[in-house]
Amino acid sequence: MVYNMSCFICPVCRSLLNIDGRAYRCENNHSFDISKDGYVNLLMSQQSSVKRHGDDKLMVRSRREFLEKGFYGKLQNALCNAVKSNIGYGALIADIGCGEGYYTAAVSTCADYSVSGVDISKDALKYAAKSLKNCRFAVASAFSLPYGDRSVDCILNVFAPSAYEEFSRVLKDDGVLIKAVPLSEHLWELKCAIYDEPYKNKPEIRDDELFNLVSVDELKYKIKLQSNDDIMNLFRMTPYYYKTGRKETQKLLELNELETTVHFGVEIYEKR
Numbered sequence: 001m002v003y004n005m006s007c008f009i010c011p012v013c014r015s016l017l018n019i020d021g022r023a024y025r026c027e028n029n030h031s032f033d034i035s036k037d038g039y040v041n042l043l044m045s046q047q048s049s050v051k052r053h054g055d056d057k058l059m060v061r062s063r064r065e066f067l068e069k070g071f072y073g074k075l076q077n078a079l080c081n082a083v084k085s086n087i088g089y090g091a092l093i094a095d096i097g098c099g100e101g102y103y104t105a106a107v108s109t110c111a112d113y114s115v116s117g118v119d120i121s122k123d124a125l126k127y128a129a130k131s132l133k134n135c136r137f138a139v140a141s142a143f144s145l146p147y148g149d150r151s152v153d154c155i156l157n158v159f160a161p162s163a164y165e166e167f168s169r170v171l172k173d174d175g176v177l178i179k180a181v182p183l184s185e186h187l188w189e190l191k192c193a194i195y196d197e198p199y200k201n202k203p204e205i206r207d208d209e210l211f212n213l214v215s216v217d218e219l220k221y222k223i224k225l226q227s228n229d230d231i232m233n234l235f236r237m238t239p240y241y242y243k244t245g246r247k248e249t250q251k252l253l254e255l256n257e258l259e260t261t262v263h264f265g266v267e268i269y270e271k272r
């Protein structure tokens with residue numbers, strides 16, 4: 001669905017932003033240009049003192065190339081099914097930490113929804129906004145979301161930081177949070193190929209005063225990577241990439257084939 005009204009709020013005065021030609025503008029005349037690729041930067045300078053903002057160009061390109069090959073297609077389908085069975089048509093969906101929009105794209109075409117995405121990485125949003133003209137994208141932090149209180153029907157949060165207080169603020173009372181997380185066996189063989197003492201992921205289920213866990217679905221299967229490019233692309237999209245030493249990285253550079261388990265959890269939460 002293409003829509004003319006903006007779903008975003010002004011980061012300065014928090015009133016609604018309207019689309020005014022090539023900019024978003026609020027009633028107090030704060031204005032934010034829409035980039036040539038189609039996203040808007042709503043990240044305030046005081047939120048941007050850190051050097052690196054989310055995923056960089058190399059991580060973004062590696063993830064895009066890897067995902068385009070369909071290795072995580074089953075997760076993409078599972079997320080679309082989770083959205084369709086929990087959310088009515090016309091709903092506003094916010095994909096928080098959307099990256100280059102692989103899951104955002106699928107959700108925006110699986111039914112008639114208004115879909116928007118937020119990420120702190122400009123490099124990721126450049127690609128997302130360029131390729132998905134039917135969605136709205138804003139550079140912003142998950143911890144200071146550009147949505148009004150109780151304005152969003154569904155938050156999608158796939159392998160990205162979870163800002164539960166913000167999620168609870170922006171979700172409607174009957175809103176739903178759909179998360180995808182790595183479970184214990186995720187990428188086990190990849191880790192074994194790198195580390196002498198690999199460790200398993202310890203998933204953390206949230207059930208507290210803000211969110212009530214409704215269901216968790218597990219998805220576990222093996223993927224066969226048949227080139228070093230595929231192996232390195234997968235490695236570069238993980239958090240291990242920047243934490244792994246040269247010697248260990250070298251082990252992967254010498255591999256041309258790898259079969260590894262992928263193990264995802266799709267968690268559905270309702271707001272308390």
Ligand SMILES: C[S@@+](CC[C@H](N)C(=O)[O-])C[C@H]1O[C@@H](n2cnc3c(N)ncnc32)[C@H](O)[C@@H]1O
Nearest residue numbers: 054055097098099119120121141142158159160
């Ligand atoms: C592992 S990637 C997942 C991207 C996408 N959801 C996917 O699965 O393809 C994590 C994403 O979270 C973003 N990110 C990291 N910190 C963030 C923050 N504080 N606010 C918003 N996004 C953030 C990164 O830039 C990156 O695009």
Ligand SMILES: [Zn+2]
Nearest residue numbers: 010013026030
């Ligand atoms: Zn304003």
